Amino acid sequence: MITDCVIEDDRWEEVGLEELAEKAATAVLEHLELGTDGWEIAVLACDDARIKELNADFREKDKATNVLSWPSEERAPDAPGETPFYPDLPDPDGPPEELGDIAISYDTCLAEAEAGGIPFENHVIHLTVHAVLHLLGHDHIDDMDATLMEGIETEILGKMGIPDPYTL
Template structure:
């Protein structure tokens, strides 16, 4: 039984607290790690729920793109697979009282809200997908090449399906 949270959540924008970001993120990240065969109690993720203004600053600083985006992730270490389309090596879990940090995620309210409306889906489903997507980035998955994107999207679709959510790529 897990006594602590996998996701350490900071809601910089109070709309995220009212939305229930922590519980949604906890469920999404747990589903992602479990799908990969990892016990969530050996890991920790830091998540910041912010607004578009804050994520635009982060996107500029870390990616050189001076605009808001939906989600950003910073793995605690490079876990990328050596081969294109290859599966990254899973990290070793820490102890329950000293979990292995997978890294940090930031998610932006306005962009998520707008995208969910444009895609005609509940924001909860969209945020669940984005947290799964970001968690996979922390695990070394990426979508820079077609082979990498195919692998990552297939895993996302499977995890979302296990949660009863639709394929976001259709």
């Protein structure tokens, strides 16, 4: 297993977050040709109150959000629009390589899915793909970086049969 889910909000159990997170992480790592063995990502499945605390503590934004990510190390590229510095493949005989941590809020994810007319599971997979890409050094602050990141997300989701979330 790539993902290790900590379920703080039981509603996540009902939608099978553990399976959705594993599916999303696997899709990202396979797409980027990083393999699926030897990686580890911690996923905190929470509600808006908890993610609001995390967002305030780590980003100084006193509001709930859909997903947060904390990479285990800085992998951002040197210039906008360039590919991040992906990690080397893990040692098959060594301990798992930690890519980082993700927190995802049930309340915000559900509200966004309903507002956009998107199946909840598809939205959760999209947000998890997005967060895993953040762990691997992608960002969307700069337009060139956003174009690269969104293009990769769209390719991955397309392979999974999920429509492009940026054209809905």
